[in-house]
Amino acid sequence: MKITVDFEECLKDSPRFRATIEEVEGDVCELESKLDKLVKLSVAMIDAGKAYNTANRQFVSGIRELAQQSVKDEVIEVSGFILFDQAQRSIKSQLQTFVKEDLRRFKETKKQFDKVSEEKEAALSRNAQAPRNKQHEVEEAASILTATRKCFRHIVLDYVAPSVGNLLFFFSSPGYDLFSELQPLMKHLCGQLDQLVVDAAKEKWDMEVKHSTIRKKDYSNDDTKLEYNVDADSGIVMEGYLFKRASNAFKTWNRRWFSIQNNQLVYQKKFKDNPTVVVEDLRLCTVKHCEDIERRFCFEVVSPTKSCMMQADSEKLRQAWIRAVQNSIATAFRDRSDDSEMNERKKSSPSTSSLDSEPREKSLKGEGALQKVMAIAGNSTCCDCDQLEPKWASINLGITLCIQCSGIHRSLGVHFSKVRSLTLDTWEPELLKLMCELGNGVINQIYEARREELGARKPQPGDPRQEVEAYIRAKYVDRRFIRRPSDEELKLKVVTLCKQGKRLSFSSEPQPPRAPPPTPKARPASGTSGGVCDMRLWGVAEAAEHQPASGSKEQVMFSEPKHYCPGLQLYWAAFTRSLPNMAEALAHGAQVNWINTEEEKRTPLIMAVQGGSLVTCEFLLQNSASVNQQDSQGRGPLHHATILGHTGQVCLFLKRGANQNASDIEDKTPLSIAVEAVNADIVTLLRLAKMNEEMRESEGPYNATGDETYQDIFQDFTQMASEDPDKLNRF
Template sequence: MAAFIRLDDSPMFQNQICSLELTADELKDRCQSLYKGCKNFMTALGEACNGDTIFADSLEAFGGGTDDPVSVSVGGPVMSKFISAFHELATYKELLRSQVEHVLIDRLMHFMTVDLQEAKDSRRRFDKAIHAYDQARERFVSLKKNTREDIVAELQEDLENSKSAFEKSRFNLVNALMNIEAKKKYEFLESVSAIMDAHLRYFKLGYELLKQLEPYIHQVLTYAQQSKEQAKVEQDRLAKRIQEFRTQAEMDALRASSNIDPSAGVNVIRVFGMNSHKSVEAIMQSRANGEVQTIKQGYLLKRSSSLRGDWKRRFFLLNSQGSLYYYRVKGTKPMGSHPQHFTRPAEQNSGMFGRFRSKHNRGASLNEDILSCRTVDLRTSLIKMDAEDSDLRLCFRIISPLKTYTLQAENEADRMDWINKITGAITSLLNSQFFDQPSHITTNPETNKSTGGASHGVQTRNSHQDLGDDIKSNKIECVSSILRGVPGNDLCAECSAPEPDWASLNLGILLCIECSGVHRNLGVHISKLRNTLSNQLQVRSLRLDVKVWEPTILDLFRNLGNAYCNSIWEGLLLLEDVRADDSNALIASTSKPCPKDAIHLKEKYIQAKSQTSDHRKNQTATMSGTSSVGDKSLDSGSAKSSSKPVLLSNTHDNLSSHPITTHKLNGENYLQWSQSVMLFIRGRGKTGFLTGATQKPKEGLESIETWESENALIMSWLINSMEPTISKTYMFLATAQEIWEAAKETFSDLGNSAQNYKDDAGTYGPIIPSSNKINN
């Protein structure tokens, strides 16, 4: 307070306040500039910290693995200490960034938003207090001598209060300004010096860390120099081996070409191939010991399956398991079209498998650019000399049911070597029982006489058979778990027996064994059955049934299930039961059987359900005729009405008090209820009463009585399909559309779910506008 010599309110006092305010404003501008620079500095430190972390992570990903051969080869274990050091340096930099944020930026922000802002707010309150004090003073001094004493006392009290508020705000402004003057002398010096101390500790920690690593760094540099000299020696050895390899390859090519005499024709080629077959079969025998050897590998030109039919260089590999693979050469450009080759699309589609191959080739051509390795199935393939185009040289074909591979070698010797070895592999695969059958009893006569050898062969076959059964059993159990996971599939769809074992493929339901027998008697045009599971005897006796459960069939059963199907079939059966007359005794008076009921009761119920579709078609036709008559009667009453009700015959009036669905609305099953009710109403051509398309005729027309009768009938259907605690709140609505919309708005997740509520009595009720209530 030393800056203010006197505290009286005077022009000098006001001048000092203005001077301090100007200083505070200038200080605020400088603080904002400093704040921007601090933010940029902190951002740079954060980016540098992130850069150190990213560099350490990339270095760790490059060679941080201790067991990875690539990491070991590039010195990953040696660099592990360096990686840890970089992570530690990043931690130090993050600590520095955090200190800049808290010690400098946060304190600077607090000074601007609290101290400077407090001075600004104090000035605003001071100006307001001056204005109030001036008004009170003017009102008091303007009083006349004859003014009543109570008014004078009131204005005098108001003047004193205004003056007190003025003095308080004046000194608050002085305190705020002097607080700024005091803090600016030490706040910034303290913050900046703290940041410098943080930098000192940052560099000190980094120096101490790197000082400890200094001996290790020099040791690694020495080791790297030694490795460099050793690598140079190994490169010289590799160059020598490459030269020897090229010399040997040229000698092998000359030797192979000398074995083929063009004048000898095919006979010499076949003799040479027989020797190759024997060598291939000898190599493929090693697969029984778990050894996989490479019979032949090398590059061949492969004709593409695209429309252009261009030639691409692929690396082929034939191993002792009879598998032929070819690989794309990534990193090099594919070869263009061969100048002397002509595209023959008919070559790909010739033969009995041409149509299937063309479809397969389209999919293969799409995946060929993605996959780096493809497999050729040799067990169902054969080799043909040359290509379809007889003008092409050095070509041969591998023809399989899925695709025809047209290949071209670089020379005649290489082509014959590939043909002979692939042919030998195919012959060995066809003669071998290794893949498809278990090991048989040895052909040694002495072993055949031995009982132990025979029993060993039988045990081997049994073990392979058990293995196949286990695989089939696992597949069936997987199908079983999927089917029984669908809602309602834990019980039989007809009699509710637990754990149903049979499925109707065209109905999408699971059945017990007794109900499946009834369905089988109905014929496959109604219900097509397959066994689903479950015990080992069923698995063994119904092996081929597993092929039925393709993904599309499983998806169908997931979307259907017993619960959903019965909501439709049994709902229709209930309607047919109510409408049944004396001429249809089979459908009338049917009830769902229990698991322990006699088979004839189950058969009666199932047959009644199977006849509901035909019976319902006839009813639909009848209703259509009745509807047309009703339309004419309404049309004659109101020619201007664009939507007319579809009439029901009077024979259906007995349905007004009967529930139209087995899913009564209980407040939680709106979707099931609405679907089943809409299905019933749509079957009778009455959806216009729910959607509002069937408008009420004008008063005075004859058709209004018919409309009101139809509307009352549909209202009774809707109310009888609800639980009593819900239906009693809908009885006071005027139309079926209002009931339908109110139920949707109250219970549907697709409507206004916020309007679900219970009234004081604990029952559900709709939110109904007052205009929708029936006028009494």
């Protein structure tokens, strides 16, 4: 019987180690019963052998008297006695000694192991419960835990030592004496015995080295081997003990064995238990530190449906687990991206795509997206810590990030930052344009305008994560470094945007005439590639052009607007397609769904439609603009895009869930407007969207993606609208 226990598992005291111990204990119990049986059988065999020897001796005497045989028979007789005498010494005596002494010592060691194990669990719980504000309790709990851990390790090594290995020696040595005359067999047996002695000495030496390692080890932090291994053969990339707070009313803490496997976070109490899944898909979760509770070393894994509070045994282990979860999230996104790329290659064919699939994939994925974004000034380093070659981005801010800062941004929540990989994810053309029109330089001019003035230090690569996270929260959540504009500066900026809008309105190149829209009130004066806003919107700009240059009291005041605010800046910046001004307005507190009550309750998104820019609409939608918010005429962004014939914007709004069945105050839906305007492309898009919606409803919730042909056609329309909008101007 050979007991083998992995030394690393022994040190970690993992459920796998506990399961091995239980298996060995069961084997020892079974061995004990079999040995008892064997002892009884050997006694019976020896007694029967003695009786056989007596009968055999009598039989041989009879033969000797009859045939007067030679001494040869005497050798047989003596060999028989030797055989049973050796059997009695080698089997009966040795087995009885093993059962009475060695197994008894094994059971006593088991009792010590169970006792010390319970003491260790109690010390761990006491250390975990020590409040951070009572230092003497923390030190006392830590010292008790250190002593208990060291004692536990020594007991474990003694417990798993091969106590039954010498049994082979007990059986083999008498056999060697008994069959010394059998040279071929004895030569082989001697080699085995020599190897057994060497192996036993080596195992004894290894055990001494392990005991020495335990004596030298620092147990103030039980930092067992704990690292992230994405290529692990078992599929488990990370595992270890953590305290988990229960979701019941008592909020009790239980120690469980956690592991990250198959893009999931799971835990189990015993090795043979079925794992309990905490997070189904790591791509949908985030992880963050928790410093606002009494317990130390806590962190939280948050998913869209629930959150799980956990506690590590030390700060080092907490950081290791947080890094492991963050790396697992990144790996999950990479794996999903690779699968999506393979599926798209299988699906792509000339019959389902009007564009060449290979150039599109090359321009929207991997190195293509990275090169385009990195070409913007300031994007070659991380926006928040200046780490070289960032591979991540925040698509609603338009900045590039390193892996550490991207994890911190993800923990802020999507209402602050939406993180995407530059190399692993698919990038739509309008998103790439958004990233190219903003960039780290533009955003840092807004969000770090007063950083040097306030004396705040910007993090550098290699700084502790806590410092980087504190800086990012101060920058984007608290907006501590933003320079707030004065009323005069804000007024001047709005007036300038109005003038730019007016110049854009009247300098656009004319296009072929469109069929008349259904309502003359909304019809543009002249067709433009970007669309024209209604002329009545320009009261502000007209008044601005006739103002005196000086700031005297005789200055002509605007009839509208009556007051200035960041929302008004966002409103006009959306029309003039100025993403830097839009980002600045949002940073200054503008509401993305701000309503201009003096202009038919229009929103910045409706003004972006009027301005004709697809990337402006994308920027507002990435910052949580409502795609169904209506103006005073009952028209949402989809209505306005249909009236102006902006096919790319129609595609975008339909993909973002715009309600194509909504009616304005004249009971006109986008489809009826497109039919009256004889715009075949938009009619096709709206009808496809309607069919796809009906198909999803009929097939139930298990096929929520809709028709693949519909998805391919929408992708082609979006690509064409972004890269070559003239192809969509068909009448």
